[in-house]
Amino acid sequence: MVRRLNVLVTDDELPALEGLVRMLEGDPRIAQIYSASSGVEAIRALEQHAVDAVFLDIHMPSLSGIDIARMINRFANPPAVVFVTADETKALEAFDLKAFDYLLKPVDDARLVESVRRLCDGREEADEAQPxxxxxxxxxxxxxxxxxxxxxxxxxxxxxxxxxxxxxxxxxxxxxxxxxxxxxxxxxxxxxxxxxxxxxxxxxxxxxxxxxxxxxxxxxxxxxxxxxxxxxxxxxxxxxx
The missing domain is CATH 2.40.50.1020 (LytTr DNA-binding domain)
Incomplete structure (x- = not known):
C-alpha cells in the first residue's frame, strides 16, 4: 500500500491557494494538506509540520518561492519542491535548486495528478534506498x-x-x-x-x-x-x- 503524502501549499493569492488545495483534496494519495499565504507562514509551517512535498508559488512578497527553496535545501530531510507559477522564465533556476516539478498556472488537472503520482513513486524509492x-x-x-x-x-x-x-x-x-x-x-x-x-x-x-x-x-x-x-x-x- 502506498503511503499517502502530507503536503504544504503556499501562495499569496488566495484564489490560487484555495483552488490548488481543492484539487489536492480530491486526490486519494494526499493525506494532510497545510496551507500558507506567505513565505514567512510557509517557513513557520515547515517548522511545525513534517511534509513530503511543498507546492510553492514563486512570486511572493518578503520571501519568494526561490528563497524558500534555498532554505529547504538546507534541511536534513528536505521535502520535494513543486513550483506552481505563471512565470515560465524561472524553470531553469528552479531546477538548479533541485525542484521536483514545475507546474504552470492555471494548473491542469491531469498534470497535477501526474505530479502527485511521481511524488508517490519518488517517496517509495526513497524509503527503499540505502539510508x-x-x-x-x-x-x-x-x-x-x-x-x-x-x-x-x-x-x-x-x-x-x-x-x-x-x-x-x-x-x-x-x-x-x-x-x-x-x-x-x-x-x-x-x-x-x-x-x-x-x-x-x-x-x-x-x-x-x-x-x-x-x-x-x-x-x-x-x-x-x-x-x-x-x-x-x-x-x-x-x-x-
Whole structure:
C-alpha cells in the first residue's frame, strides 16, 4: 500500500491557494494538506509540520518561492519542491535548486495528478534506498550514512546528530525523525532517539533507566521503559550492573 503524502501549499493569492488545495483534496494519495499565504507562514509551517512535498508559488512578497527553496535545501530531510507559477522564465533556476516539478498556472488537472503520482513513486524509492542523511557542516552540505549515527538529541527547533567523532545540527522534528527511522532507532526519552545497534549497555529500574551509547550515558524515561525492555528481549543485550 502506498503511503499517502502530507503536503504544504503556499501562495499569496488566495484564489490560487484555495483552488490548488481543492484539487489536492480530491486526490486519494494526499493525506494532510497545510496551507500558507506567505513565505514567512510557509517557513513557520515547515517548522511545525513534517511534509513530503511543498507546492510553492514563486512570486511572493518578503520571501519568494526561490528563497524558500534555498532554505529547504538546507534541511536534513528536505521535502520535494513543486513550483506552481505563471512565470515560465524561472524553470531553469528552479531546477538548479533541485525542484521536483514545475507546474504552470492555471494548473491542469491531469498534470497535477501526474505530479502527485511521481511524488508517490519518488517517496517509495526513497524509503527503499540505502539510508543516508544530508547534513550541514562548516557551511557546506555533506551526506553521511545513517548507520554511523549513534543518537539524536533534541535542541530546541533543531536536532543534533551524534556520530563517533563529531555531531551535526539539523532542522527536523524529533517525531518525524522517529517515524522515518523506524525500528532501527529507539525513542528512549523525549529528547533522545538512539541507534539500537550502538547501545552497549543498559540499566533499568522501576521508574527510569540508563543506556550507554558510544561511551555516553543517556536517560530512559518512565514512558519508554517498556520499549527498551522489549528491545532487550529481542537482542539480549547485557544489562548494566
Amino acid at each position: 543516508m542523511v544530508t547534513v550541514g557542516h562548516l557551511g557546506t552540505n555533506r551526506v553521511i550514512k545513517r548507520e554511523n549515527i549513534l543518537y539524536a538529541e533534541a535542541r530546541g527547533d533543531y536536532i543534533r546528530l551524534h556520530t563517533e567523532n563529531t555531531s551535526y545540527l539539523v532542522r527536523i522534528a524529533m517525531t518525524e525523525l522517529e517515524r522515518q527511522w523506524g525500528e532501527d532507532f529507539l525513542r528512549i526519552h523525549r529528547s533522545y532517539l538512539v541507534s539500537a545497534q550502538h547501545i552497549t549497555n543498559v540499566r533499568l529500574g522501576a521508574t527510569k533507566g540508563i543506556v550507554w551509547v558510544g561511551g555516553v550515558e543517556l536517560p530512559v524515561s518512565r514512558r519508554s521503559l517498556p520499549l527498551v525492555r522489549g528491545m532487550l528481549e529481542r537482542t539480549r543485550l547485557r544489562r548494566g550492573r
